[in-house]
Amino acid sequence: LDNKMSAVDSIVGHKIMNHCLNGILKEKTKILITHDLSLLPEATKIITIEKGEIKYYGQFKQLYHTDPIFASKYEEFMSITKGKIQNKTDTKQEQIKDKNEKNPNKLEEESDEEFAED
16 A cells, blocks of 8 residues: 555545545455554554564554654654644635635635544
């Protein structure tokens, strides 16, 4: 699933993970190759490979608590991702506000689905 997941943003990636991989395909074995660290807490097992060698095999919590370099990279990634999601939300809210100011008789509302996270 490497190329499929890299083509979507973090929000869509989480929806695919929740509804498809952990939903419809829950009982199937899946292998996900990703650079999106935000998906890792949802994985059953994680394998990290460095220079062709398996560096770690296990669950997210153990990896996070035993590898300070990984934990630091994960926190940095999540901070950046959270900022991108907030910017996307702010932009959408500004667009709605602008439309409403231009045409106050036809107010547009935010779609709950657009900002919903599973």
